Amino acid sequence: MSPGFEGYGEHERARMLPERAKRSAVNGARSEYRSPFARDRARVLHSAALRRLAGKTQVVGPGEGAEVTGMPRTRLTHSLEVAQIGRGLAEELGCDPDVVDTAGLAHDIGHPPFGHNGERALDEVAVRRAGLEGFEGNAQTLRTLVRLEPKVDGGGLNLTRASLDACCKYPWPAEPARSAGPARPAVGRKYGVYADDLPAFEWLRDGAPDGRRCLEAQVMDWSDDVAYSVHDVEDGILAGRIRLSALADRRERGALAELAATHFGADRAACEEAGLRLLALPVVAAVANRPDPSAAGQVALKRLTSELVSRFAGAAADATRAVYGHRPLARYAADLVVPPLVAAEVALLKAVAVRYVMADPARLRMQAEQRELLTELTEAIAAGAPDTLAAPLAEAWLAASDDAARWRVVIDQVAALTDQQAHAWHLRLHP
Numbered sequence: 001m002s003p004g005f006e007g008y009g010e011h012e013r014a015r016m017l018p019e020r021a022k023r024s025a026v027n028g029a030r031s032e033y034r035s036p037f038a039r040d041r042a043r044v045l046h047s048a049a050l051r052r053l054a055g056k057t058q059v060v061g062p063g064e065g066a067e068v069t070g071m072p073r074t075r076l077t078h079s080l081e082v083a084q085i086g087r088g089l090a091e092e093l094g095c096d097p098d099v100v101d102t103a104g105l106a107h108d109i110g111h112p113p114f115g116h117n118g119e120r121a122l123d124e125v126a127v128r129r130a131g132l133e134g135f136e137g138n139a140q141t142l143r144t145l146v147r148l149e150p151k152v153d154g155g156g157l158n159l160t161r162a163s164l165d166a167c168c169k170y171p172w173p174a175e176p177a178r179s180a181g182p183a184r185p186a187v188g189r190k191y192g193v194y195a196d197d198l199p200a201f202e203w204l205r206d207g208a209p210d211g212r213r214c215l216e217a218q219v220m221d222w223s224d225d226v227a228y229s230v231h232d233v234e235d236g237i238l239a240g241r242i243r244l245s246a247l248a249d250r251r252e253r254g255a256l257a258e259l260a261a262t263h264f265g266a267d268r269a270a271c272e273e274a275g276l277r278l279l280a281l282p283v284v285a286a287v288a289n290r291p292d293p294s295a296a297g298q299v300a301l302k303r304l305t306s307e308l309v310s311r312f313a314g315a316a317a318d319a320t321r322a323v324y325g326h327r328p329l330a331r332y333a334a335d336l337v338v339p340p341l342v343a344a345e346v347a348l349l350k351a352v353a354v355r356y357v358m359a360d361p362a363r364l365r366m367q368a369e370q371r372e373l374l375t376e377l378t379e380a381i382a383a384g385a386p387d388t389l390a391a392p393l394a395e396a397w398l399a400a401s402d403d404a405a406r407w408r409v410v411i412d413q414v415a416a417l418t419d420q421q422a423h424a425w426h427l428r429l430h431p
Helices: 036-045 048-055 075-093 097-106 115-129 137-148 161-166 195-204 215-238 244-248 250-264 268-279 295-324 340-358 361-384 391-399 403-416 419-429
Strands: none
Touching: 036 097, 036 161, 048 075, 048 419, 075 097, 075 215, 075 295, 097 161, 097 215, 115 361, 115 403, 137 161, 137 195, 137 403, 161 195, 161 215, 215 295, 215 340, 244 250, 244 268, 244 340, 250 268, 250 340, 268 340, 295 340, 361 403, 361 419, 391 403
16 A cells, blocks of 8 residues: 555455465565555556557647647647646555546547547437447446456456546446436436446446445546646637737626536636636636747746646645545545636636637538548448458457447447547448
């Protein structure tokens, strides 16, 4: 157990499958010197699934607009930033930082090519063509961790119970997530596990309150929101697509607040007030008018991102401490408290990225083409399987018990591809 962090006993440190001791240590040396949670972090950090995120879209595609921005964020760099923000919050609250770090690294590991746009395309294929419950990036993340990423035969990375639970943003299966209930709030189509991964899910949730996220998962989720709201806006400013001076325009501010309410469930009036409050911050005013390519302009933009991350993370830490005191907080001993004021600011900044980057007409046309490509690619792989599948997934396809299980393997294959690989596979299989 990591020294200084309470609330993690044998139950939390348990792994689903037994593992044999390492046998290659130098004579007289310890075979293992890390905590179980440090080992979890290393397993995710060294995984091929995490490396593939370097080639997957965050907001703009890998390399897109690089001549303007230097290098826009990918799913990998976003995940590294989420892990870093989460680790700092965990240290402040008394969670084991390796557990939260692992969750931050892994939280998007199941996302397909082309980001949420690809997720939408695979969900359509899964439901309408394959008769499955759908495709959901969070459920695919759990599937990757417990099944697809090889480390232990039949157990994926075989992470500890605490780390797997921290990765579950939506700890319920597909059908309960689609209906409101006291323990499972209505969250649209969001859910965290597919039907055939329920045994692993039930193991990791053993003893957990039904439908409730552990504190570490809440810290990861807020860190994701903070990184998304700040860093994606930074990329948009660098690309010349976002000007924060728009917050001064009443009509634009109202449109942004409406987007925040529609897409992120925020309070519209609170978001309008948040726009004025953000614009009044000196670090926002310094970069509000236009991108400044000079060294001084780059420094001002970095100061903006640094201060906003500190503002949002620090507010959550302070509010949580105000409720629970200064004892170590972990697992189900507390809930993260996010002040409504900063929640509205974060939601508004997320809406800025949606309005000025993701809703651009040219981008919407490109996204339609990407969805068509993934649909055609999935059909082509299914038609030629198992020969069209990579070796491990070809084995899984041959072992599948029915058509639905074989379709899930095909979708696993497409989800694992990078943006560039999706284009290349489509060109080869569907010329």
